[in-house]
Amino acid sequence: MAEVLVCRNGEMKDDTVRIVKTGDVEIGVIRHEGKYYAYRNLCPHMGGPACEGVRMPGIEELIAEDKTYIGQRFVMEDMHIVCPWHSYEFHLETGINTCDKALRLQKFNVTEKNGEVFVSV
Amino acid sequence: MDTLETRYRDLSVEEFDTRTLLANARQQAVQRKLDDFLIVDVDAHHYETESFAEIADFIEDPVMRYEAKYQGYGGQGISSQRGNYQNLTGRVARQSQARKEKTPAADHHRDIEVTKKWMDAISIDICCMFPTPMLGLGTTPRVDVEVSLARAYNRWLIEKVLAHEPRIKASLYLPFNDPAACVKMIEDFGDAKGVIGFTVTSPHYKGVYDNAYMKTYAMLEERNLPLIFHSAIAWGGDQHLQLCNRFMAVHALGFTWFNILHMTNWICNALPERFPKLKTVWIESGLAWIPFVMQRLDNEYMMRSSEVPGLKKLPSDYMRDMYYSSQPMEAVKNREMLECTFKMIKADTQLLYSSDYPHWDMDLPSTIYDLPFLDETAKRNILGGNAKRVFNL
Ligand code: FES
Numbered sequence: 001m002a003e004v005l006v007c008r009n010g011e012m013k014d015d016t017v018r019i020v021k022t023g024d025v026e027i028g029v030i031r032h033e034g035k036y037y038a039y040r041n042l043c044p045h046m047g048g049p050a051c052e053g054v055r056m057p058g059i060e061e062l063i064a065e066d067k068t069y070i071g072q073r074f075v076m077e078d079m080h081i082v083c084p085w086h087s088y089e090f091h092l093e094t095g096i097n098t099c100d101k102a103l104r105l106q107k108f109n110v111t112e113k114n115g116e117v118f119v120s121v
Numbered sequence: 122m123d124t125l126e127t128r129y130r131d132l133s134v135e136e137f138d139t140r141t142l143l144a145n146a147r148q149q150a151v152q153r154k155l156d157d158f159l160i161v162d163v164d165a166h167h168y169e170t171e172s173f174a175e176i177a178d179f180i181e182d183p184v185m186r187y188e189a190k191y192q193g194y195g196g197q198g199i200s201s202q203r204g205n206y207q208n209l210t211g212r213v214a215r216q217s218q219a220r221k222e223k224t225p226a227a228d229h230h231r232d233i234e235v236t237k238k239w240m241d242a243i244s245i246d247i248c249c250m251f252p253t254p255m256l257g258l259g260t261t262p263r264v265d266v267e268v269s270l271a272r273a274y275n276r277w278l279i280e281k282v283l284a285h286e287p288r289i290k291a292s293l294y295l296p297f298n299d300p301a302a303c304v305k306m307i308e309d310f311g312d313a314k315g316v317i318g319f320t321v322t323s324p325h326y327k328g329v330y331d332n333a334y335m336k337t338y339a340m341l342e343e344r345n346l347p348l349i350f351h352s353a354i355a356w357g358g359d360q361h362l363q364l365c366n367r368f369m370a371v372h373a374l375g376f377t378w379f380n381i382l383h384m385t386n387w388i389c390n391a392l393p394e395r396f397p398k399l400k401t402v403w404i405e406s407g408l409a410w411i412p413f414v415m416q417r418l419d420n421e422y423m424m425r426s427s428e429v430p431g432l433k434k435l436p437s438d439y440m441r442d443m444y445y446s447s448q449p450m451e452a453v454k455n456r457e458m459l460e461c462t463f464k465m466i467k468a469d470t471q472l473l474y475s476s477d478y479p480h481w482d483m484d485l486p487s488t489i490y491d492l493p494f495l496d497e498t499a500k501r502n503i504l505g506g507n508a509k510r511v512f513n514l
Pocket of ligand 1: 046047084086087
């Protein structure tokens with residue numbers, strides 16, 4: 001397993017993505033709320049560059065006790081990675097697709113050492 | 122002779138000022154001493170559109186607020202009948218970015234460069250290009266607008282695009298609300314370079330069986346030009362679809378509904394018998410609707426054949442003679458159903474691959490290539506061979 005340097009800590013702003021290419025593999029490293037997440041930049045749907053789209057929070061429907069519809073809210077603690085090709089969504093935390101648990105982005109470990117951020121490939 | 126004072130106002134540089142615009146009104150008020158009256162205006166307006174960004178901040182539902190700010194107001198904005206949130210408030214990121222894409226300076230239209238870029242990337246040799254918002258033009262109540270825009274678009278496409286790029290072809294827009302204009306369109310542009318057929322945009326409220334269209338069909342049959350039904354949605358124009366309050370619903374139903382409707386009328390009025398050599402191609406409704414209509418019509422036909430005496434065989438037999446584009450192929454987790462659909466429509470010879478690029482539900486050639494139940498010949502036919510034959514490419 002190789003450690004690939006992504007950036008110096010603090011170099012990537014929050015809610016940005018850096019695409020790291022090592023060999024034939026592209027990895028999207030996402031910084032969100034101070035944490036780093038790394039996923040293969042390859043969507044299990046049709047092969048789109050999954051990490052190059054937007055990140056959007058999940059959305060929840062608000063239904064009252066009498067079952068009437070009230071509205072919607074963003075679930076800020078459940079950020080999604082949205083593939084730019086067809087908008088398949090994946091939980092940022094796990095890489096698992098939001099509709100089908102069998103679909104997932106390949107996850108990589110991210111470590112920080114001596115002020116530098118590495119992804120393990 | 123008295124010298125009159127002369128003043129000049131240059132309107133090309135003068136800034137707009139409401140008091141200037143209403144100077145004559147002020148004069149009337151002064152002459153009539155209106156300032157001595159209490160005057161109450163019980164119906165005055167402002168353009169809230171100009172403050173919409175601020176107003177959107179007052180929307181209490183946060184998801185709706187985000188959507189309103191993204192879509193804006195008026196035109197195609199959040200309050201419009203179409204409620205255009207097709208790109209999922211920015212989730213489909215590539216469309217807005219593609220508009221800014223730089224292309225090398227060339228002596229032909231930018232669309233050619235952009236189109237060839239994605240064609241090369243996807244590995245497409247020849248494409249048949251369709252418009253986007255014009256797919257809904259058939260629902261305009263102004264027939265003269267449909268005819269004028271259709272002619273303008275067709276002429277523009279022929280002169281600016283088709284004439285310069287042999288890899289791009291087109292099936293020209295037929296202004297279906299005006300049968301005579303359809304005939305003229307074929308007469309005028311049927312022989313133009315790159316024209317491989319004519320298109321009815323499916324959201325239309327005219328029956329395809331109307332006698333007024335027989336000349337159009339006959340002309341296409343005689344010229345061996347296919348008649349294409351390209352589906353779309355008509356959220357604002359269709360009362361049934363107005364019951365949908367989500368774009369996903371109107372898209373899933375609308376894109377199939379209009380082709381289901383026209384196909385059913387096409388069969389029940391025995392138009393395949395009247396125009397046996399006219400090829401019809403049904404575009405962008407996916408595939409799942411076809412077995413549904415086949416089964417439905419066959420079942421009814423067995424009980425009510427006296428009502429449709431023009432038919433000489435089962436509705437599904439006619440439908441198996443027609444052609445279908447593949448996208449958006451309903452491939453989610455049901456291979457068996459898909460395989461059955463391919464068999465039912467004789468996909469090997471009748472199915473034509475389509476990407477629908479750059480729209481958000483585009484399919485790559487791999488959607489066909491990767492299907493395990495197709496052999497090499499079938500893959501080659503569906504990806505290009507069938508289209509080559511149908512459109513004489
Ligand atoms: S390729 Fe990612 S959503 Fe289709």
